[in-house]
Amino acid sequence: MADATAKKGTYKEYDTPHHDLRDWIDRVDAMGELTKIEGADWNLEIGAVAEMIYNHVPDNPPALLFDNIPGYEPGFRIISGMTNSINRLAMTLGFPEPSGAMDVVQWYRDRMKDFSSIPSRFVNTGPILENIDRDEDVDLLKFPVPFLHELDGGRYIGTGDLVIMADPDSDWVNVGTYRIMVHDKNTCGLWMSPGKHGRQIRDKYFKLGKPCPVAISIGHDPLMFLAAGNEVLYGVSEFGYAAGHRGAPFDMIKSELHGLPIPAYGEIVIEGEIVQEDMRPEGPFGEWTGYYASSVREDPVIKIRRVYYRNKPIITMARPGRPPSDYTLSKSVIKSALLWDQVEAAGLPGVQGVWCHQNGGGRLFNVISIKQAYPGHSRQAAQLCCSVHAGNYLGRWSIAVDEDIDPSNLWDVTWAMATRCDPVDDIDITRRAWSGALDPMKRAGDNFNSRALVDACRPYEWKDEFPPVAESSPELKAKTLQKWKHLLD
Ligand SMILES: Cc1cc2nc3c(=O)[nH]c(=O)nc-3n(C[C@H](O)[C@H](O)[C@H](O)COP(=O)(O)O)c2cc1C
Numbered sequence: 118m119a120d121a122t123a124k125k126g127t128y129k130e131y132d133t134p135h136h137d138l139r140d141w142i143d144r145v146d147a148m149g150e151l152t153k154i155e156g157a158d159w160n161l162e163i164g165a166v167a168e169m170i171y172n173h174v175p176d177n178p179p180a181l182l183f184d185n186i187p188g189y190e191p192g193f194r195i196i197s198g199m200t201n202s203i204n205r206l207a208m209t210l211g212f213p214e215p216s217g218a219m220d221v222v223q224w225y226r227d228r229m230k231d232f233s234s235i236p237s238r239f240v241n242t243g244p245i246l247e248n249i250d251r252d253e254d255v256d257l258l259k260f261p262v263p264f265l266h267e268l269d270g271g272r273y274i275g276t277g278d279l280v281i282m283a284d285p286d287s288d289w290v291n292v293g294t295y296r297i298m299v300h301d302k303n304t305c306g307l308w309m310s311p312g313k314h315g316r317q318i319r320d321k322y323f324k325l326g327k328p329c330p331v332a333i334s335i336g337h338d339p340l341m342f343l344a345a346g347n348e349v350l351y352g353v354s355e356f357g358y359a360a361g362h363r364g365a366p367f368d369m370i371k372s373e374l375h376g377l378p379i380p381a382y383g384e385i386v387i388e389g390e391i392v393q394e395d396m397r398p399e400g401p402f403g404e405w406t407g408y409y410a411s412s413v414r415e416d417p418v419i420k421i422r423r424v425y426y427r428n429k430p431i432i433t434m435a436r437p438g439r440p441p442s443d444y445t446l447s448k449s450v451i452k453s454a455l456l457w458d459q460v461e462a463a464g465l466p467g468v469q470g471v472w473c474h475q476n477g478g479g480r481l482f483n484v485i486s487i488k489q490a491y492p493g494h495s496r497q498a499a500q501l502c503c504s505v506h507a508g509n510y511l512g513r514w515s516i517a518v519d520e521d522i523d524p525s526n527l528w529d530v531t532w533a534m535a536t537r538c539d540p541v542d543d544i545d546i547t548r549r550a551w552s553g554a555l556d557p558m559k560r561a562g563d564n565f566n567s568r569a570l571v572d573a574c575r576p577y578e579w580k581d582e583f584p585p586v587a588e589s590s591p592e593l594k595a596k597t598l599q600k601w602k603h604l605l606d
Pocket residue numbers: 276277291292293294295296297308309310312313314315316345346347348349435444448
């Protein structure tokens with residue numbers, strides 16, 4: 118596995134799911150994968166420390182828990198890199214110890230074959246109600262909201278967040294991760310790319326001439342973050358979906374203003390309305406593509422009228438930036454599993470593996486490996502990979518490779534592209550596909566891009582005559598290893 122390997126000996130599988138973020142942190146600590154950091158400043162330092170740790174691609178980098186942030190009450194904390202190790206990701210999803218990232222991709226996709234959501238259980242009280250600030254008492258900057266990258270347009274309270282909205286036409290509650298910038302003590306900006314489910318819901322309210330009710334969780338169980346930040350299908354509630362992975366319902370409380378479900382064991386939830394008429398500049402923000410790609414735009418603001426929070430609350434932070442960053446591994450794993458599941462559901466046989474590379478932020482450079490079974494099979498694989506929901510938004514390279522190529526190994530993939538692909542015949546272009554403001558190759562306002570469908574499989578008609586691979590047979594390799602292994606020590 119090229120992108121991450123598991124550290125042995127510290128993994129623990131639990132019989133019951135973690136109860137909440139705090140229980141999860143205790144489990145991570147017990148695995149030896151938590152680093153506590155005291156005294157880092159909200160102004161650039163926390164972001165730069167996260168970058169320093171996660172940009173180095175160490176195996177199983179720790180989660181970072183920042184406390185004693187200057188200017189803030191001790192105990193008002195931030196956690197970064199929650200599921201950015203293959204062990205933590207497997208533990209969060211309730212899997213056994215993995216030997217590498219592809220194990221988790223495979224297990225997740227296998228789980229999807231027989232998967233059902235579990236509806237939330239509504240309760241009347243929970244720790245999220247320990248403190249409630251209403252109306253004039255709302256002050257978002259009582260929390261240590263980080264200023265993450267030097268050229269950002271402001272402090273971002275929401276990065277690893279859950280934006281909770283109810284569809285006005287049905288009983289669907291959508292939960293998406295969208296960035297939230299603080300304008301002032303009770304006003305925020307929100308960036309939802311056109312086409313995202315939250316954006317579609319917001320626009321329905323605006324069409325009716327109404328403000329859009331919204332609750333935003335700023336700290337919560339990482340399972341919820343994994344569901345909200347990935348392409349779960351239209352009409353499916355990410356809370357129920359995350360509970361399906363948990364194997365048990367989540368406890369929810371109805372919010373005071375709009376009756377939206379908020380996690381009873383959450384850390385901080387803010388609630389209010391998105392107001393169409395009140396526009397303010399949002400961004401720029403350092404993004405997952407590795408650039409400050411979305412320029413400043415005027416966007417409708419959220420007026421915050423309630424803040425619910427636990428004592429000593431924890432913000433769940435995800436700092437995007439030049440990859441790898443503090444959530445790129447989990448993004449790649451979940452996207453790969455969803456893509457694998459969705460191309461198979463669309464009828465593609467013979468899939469051996471899928472990997473959405475961290476280099477492309479889990480979106481821009483996606484590889485599918487297949488066992489070719491009929492003419493056109495490889496093109497079908499490349500096409501589906503960039504057409505199904507999980508692979509459609511802001512893609513670029515969709516690459517099909519044969520079964521002897523590990524899609525997660527860039528040596529393998531680029532070797533196949535270099536040797537099994539004749540560009541004039543084997544690269545097709547799809548135009549006017551779903552893109553958005555974060556695409557660094559697009560200027561403001563252009564929401565389309567193109568896709569390169571790269572067929573890096575041996576040509577189907579003469580694949581059996583294709584030159585043999587110049588490497589030792591498995592028997593010769595094994596014999597050599599047995600006799601000469603000491604040369605590798
Ligand atoms: C850390 C993180 C931050 C994200 N920020 C944004 C964002 O600011 N705007 C956006 O449109 N999508 C953002 N996304 C992607 C969406 O969360 C993702 O596309 C998700 O599927 C959206 O939910 P939806 O399908 O219900 O719209 C982010 C994802 C992650 C993991």
